[in-house]
Amino acid sequence: xxxxxxxxxxxxxxxxxxxxxxxxxxxxxxxxxxxxxxxxxxxxxxxxxxxxxxxxxxxxxxxxxxxxxxxxxxxxxxxxxxxxxxxxxxxxxxxxxxxxxxxxxxxxxxxxxxxxxxxxxxxxxxxxxxxxxxxxxxxxxxxxxxxxxxxxxxxxxxxxxxxxxxxxxxxxxxxxxxxxxxxxxxxxxxxxxxxxxxxxxxxxxxxxxxxxxxxxxxxxxxxxxxxxxxxxxxxxxxxxxxxxxxxxxxxxxxxxxxxxxxxxxxxxxxxxxxxxxxxxxxxxxxxxxxxxxxxxxxxxxxxxxxxxxxxxxxxxxxxxxxxxx
Amino acid sequence: xxxxxxxxxxxxxxxxxxxxxxxxxxxxxxxxxxxxxxxxxxxxxxxxxxxxxxxxxxxxxxxxxxxxxxxxxxxxxxxxxxxxxxxxxxxxxxxxxxxxxxxxxxxxxxxxxxxxxxxxxxxxxxxxxxxxxxxxxxxxxxxxxxxxxxxxxxxxxxxxxxxxxxxxxxxxxxxxxxxxxxxxxxxxxxxxxxxxxxxxxxxxxxxxxxxxxxxxxxxxxxxxxxxxxxxxxxxxxxxxxx
Numbered sequence: 001x002x003x004x005x006x007x008x009x010x011x012x013x014x015x016x017x018x019x020x021x022x023x024x025x026x027x028x029x030x031x032x033x034x035x036x037x038x039x040x041x042x043x044x045x046x047x048x049x050x051x052x053x054x055x056x057x058x059x060x061x062x063x064x065x066x067x068x069x070x071x072x073x074x075x076x077x078x079x080x081x082x083x084x085x086x087x088x089x090x091x092x093x094x095x096x097x098x099x100x101x102x103x104x105x106x107x108x109x110x111x112x113x114x115x116x117x118x119x120x121x122x123x124x125x126x127x128x129x130x131x132x133x134x135x136x137x138x139x140x141x142x143x144x145x146x147x148x149x150x151x152x153x154x155x156x157x158x159x160x161x162x163x164x165x166x167x168x169x170x171x172x173x174x175x176x177x178x179x180x181x182x183x184x185x186x187x188x189x190x191x192x193x194x195x196x197x198x199x200x201x202x203x204x205x206x207x208x209x210x211x212x213x214x215x216x217x218x219x220x221x222x223x224x225x226x227x228x229x230x231x232x233x234x235x236x237x238x239x240x241x242x243x244x245x246x247x248x249x250x251x252x253x254x255x256x257x258x259x260x261x262x263x264x265x266x267x268x269x270x271x272x273x274x275x276x277x278x279x280x281x282x283x284x285x286x287x288x289x290x291x292x293x294x295x296x297x298x299x300x301x302x303x304x305x306x307x308x309x310x311x312x313x314x315x316x317x318x319x320x321x322x323x324x325x
Numbered sequence: 326x327x328x329x330x331x332x333x334x335x336x337x338x339x340x341x342x343x344x345x346x347x348x349x350x351x352x353x354x355x356x357x358x359x360x361x362x363x364x365x366x367x368x369x370x371x372x373x374x375x376x377x378x379x380x381x382x383x384x385x386x387x388x389x390x391x392x393x394x395x396x397x398x399x400x401x402x403x404x405x406x407x408x409x410x411x412x413x414x415x416x417x418x419x420x421x422x423x424x425x426x427x428x429x430x431x432x433x434x435x436x437x438x439x440x441x442x443x444x445x446x447x448x449x450x451x452x453x454x455x456x457x458x459x460x461x462x463x464x465x466x467x468x469x470x471x472x473x474x475x476x477x478x479x480x481x482x483x484x485x486x487x488x489x490x491x492x493x494x495x496x497x498x499x500x501x502x503x504x505x506x507x508x509x510x511x512x513x514x515x516x517x518x519x520x521x522x523x524x525x526x527x528x529x530x531x532x533x534x535x536x537x538x539x540x541x542x543x544x545x546x547x548x549x550x551x552x553x554x555x556x557x558x559x560x561x562x563x564x565x566x567x
Contacts, residue, residue, distance in 0.1 A: 201407030
C-alpha cells in the first residue's frame, strides 16, 4: 500500500532494526576506514533528512531551511567546545537545544504559513542565518571553525562512528514512538486536512509549532554529530542548498515511510562517492540519475519495498501456471 | 410537545461572506438541549456555510452565536470544538491515512469540568458501532462511504459533544446505510445528545427531527415543527423539492 508507513512496528520490524544496528556495529572491525567514514556521514545525513521528513512526509509541509538548524547545532558544538570549559556531556545537550531555540524563533513565522510560502520563508530564514554566520567574527567568517578538539574517547574514526550510530538509533526509536502517539497521529491528520483537525479541538498552529521545534532539535543533533565527525564547521552548512540536499534525500528515499530518509541518504551519498570517482562531471551524472530515480520511483526507493515482493510473487505464480498449462 | 428544553446554541442575525459574495443573510437559529434540530435546504442554500460559521471555520462578518452564555463568534475554531460544539462534515469525513482506531483517538478530548452527561469512550463507541471494532486496525481511507460516515460521527462523539453537528450524514449513501445511520442517531438522541442536523433528505430528517428550519439562498424561510411543515405543502415544494 502506498499509504504512509506501518508505524505500529511489529516484532518483525523491530527485528530488522536490531539486525541493522548489530551489522552497523561490527562494520568498523571488518570494513575499511573508507566505509566507516561513509557510513558515519550516511547516518548523520539520514538523521537530518529524517528531521525534515517529520514535517515533509508526516506533516505535509515543505521545509527548505533545515540547514539553519543543522548549522546551529554544528556551530554551537564547535563554539561550546572551543570557547567554554563546559563538560562534554553538557555540550551534547546544549548544542541541539540551541538549534531548537533557533527553530523556536524561526518557527513563529514559518509555522503560520503553508505550501510555497512555507518553503520560501523557511529557505529565506536559513539564508539570514547563513549571512549572520559569515559576518559574526567569533563564528570564523567564511573559513568557519576548524580544529575542534573532541575528548580522547571519541578521537578515533571508529569511536565517532559507533557513538553516531548509537545516538542516531536512539533518536530514531524516540521519533518512532512519538509518531505512533496521538501527537504523531495529529501530525499526519494535519497533513490531510488542517481544518478537520481543528474540529477535533486541537490547536493546529501550536501543534505545527511544537513539531517544528522537535524537528529542529533533531536536525541540531545531526549538526552536532557532524562536527564530532569532521572536527570543523563551515558557513556552507547553513546554506539553503544544504536544505535542498535534505529534501532531496527524503524524496529519493520515500517521504511516505519512516525509514525512507535513511535509505535516501545511503543512496545519495554512495552514488555521489562512486560517480565522483569515475568522472569530473559528476554533478551532471548525479543529476541525471536522480531524475531517473524520481521518474521511475515516484514514491522513493522505499516505495519499491511494497511492490517488489509482490512482483516477484506474481512472477513466480505466472511461471507456475505456465508449467501446469 | 411537553416541556420546553433549555437552549444550547442560539444564532442571531448571522452574515457571512466568501470574499465578496454574500452567502448568509442574517440567519437566526435555535438548538435546544436533547433535541434533534434539522436544517433543511437544497444544494448551495447555505447549510454548510452556516455550520462552518458556527464552528469558526469560516469567519462571520457580523451577528452573534451564543453558546454556554458566551458569544463565540470570534472564538478560534479549536476552542469552539474543545468547548463541546463538535461537527461531523460530510466531505473529507475522516483521515484516510490513519487507522480507524487512530482516527478515534484523535477525536478524544479532555472531559470538560462541567460534564454531566455520558462520557464517550472507545469501548462505548465500539458497543454502539460494532463495525468499527471489527475494522479498528484498517486504514480509514479503505472503508466504504457508509463506514466512513459512521467513523466520522464516532470521531465527533469521542470529543463528548455538548452539541453534535451532523452535516448531511446521508449524502451519497445507499438507502440501507441511511436507515442504519438513522437508527444510530435515534440512539444518540435517546442518550440526550443535542444534535443539529443538516439535510436535503426531508423524509430522513422528519423521522428524527424535533424542530426544523428551512434555509434557502442564505436566508431562513421557515421555522417550526415537522408536523406543521407536513401540513404546509407549499413551503416544501417551494424550498425543498428538486
